[in-house]
Amino acid sequence: MDMQIDFSFMLEAFLAMLGALPLTLVISIVPLFTGFIVGIVVAFVRMYKVPYVHRLAQLYVSFFRGTPLLLHIMLVYFALPMIFDALAVKYGWSVRSSVIPLMMFIFVAFTLNIGAYMSETIRSGILSVSRGQLEAAYSVGMTTPQAMRRIVLPQAMMASLPNLLSKFVGLLHGSSLAFTISLQEINGTAHIAAMRNWKYLEAFIAAALIYWVLTIIAENVSGLLERRLQVYNKGGVA
Incomplete structure (x- = not known):
């Protein structure tokens, strides 16, 4: 049979x-930044072994790295409304979980997922910077936050950049799972177009081309950032 x-x-x-491209980019980029913040906090909590909290941080990282993203979306999608409604009843709020936009479930699930992975990436990047540079910073009067910001974190970012790129690409591809809760990003739009015309191959080839181009752009941006961060590769800035 000929295929046309x-x-x-x-x-x-x-x-x-x-x-649907703007929605896909929002789903991919916003959790990248919020997950990065979560990752930094969790990384420092674990590195400095904050009493009690670091155990929870370890459990968080273990759970979200050991379970699939689709499961995280489903857990947030069903658990968040229950928690919200319980709090609404307890504190007498006049709103219920029905007001929560679908986008929020994806943001929370993706942030928790990427935060767990980023915490390990950031922690390994920080540990890759020699202890001697931190001690040298102390010797010239820098505080720990100053040394981290000026010397350690830039080099840690340099070491972590390839992994951070892979996490962004993972988010970009994972955004296709948003269709499971009826958000019409690129993959969801492909499904809808294909169902209307029964031309699944064409629809998914088009979707693949868009994801491919976005991935290439992300790789080029990462290369540019890597060159910009190269200045920190041998000791940071004053």
């Missing part, structure tokens, strides 16, 4: 998916 690809429909689907 409908290129006109592929172009139509491609253009329709471009309309």
Whole structure:
């Protein structure tokens, strides 16, 4: 049986998916920053063994690294409304979980997921910086926060950048799971276009091309950042 690809429909689907591109980028970029903040906090909690809290941090990292992203989305999607409604009843709030936008479930799930991975990446990056540089910073009167900001963290970022890129690409690809709770990002738009016309191959080829181009752009941006951070590669700045 001859297989013919409908290129006109592929172009139509491609253009329709471009309309979902902003949502896909928001789903990928916002959790990257919030997850980075969570990762830094968790990394320092574990490195400095904050009493009691570091045990919870270890449990958090172990759980979210040991379970799939789809499960995190489902847990947040079903658990967050229950928690919100319980608090609303307890404190007499006039709103219920129905007001929570679907985007918030994805933000929370992705942030918790990427935060666990980033904490390990950031922690290993910090530990890769020699202790002698930190001691040298203390010898010239720097405080620990100053030494971290000016010397340790820039070098840690340099060492962690390839892993951070892979996490962003993972988020970009993982954004396709948002369709499981009815958010119409690129993958969701591809599903809808394919179901309307029964041309799944064309729709998913178009979606693959968009994800591929986005990944290439992310790799180029990472290369640019790596070159910019190269100045810190041998000891940071004053």
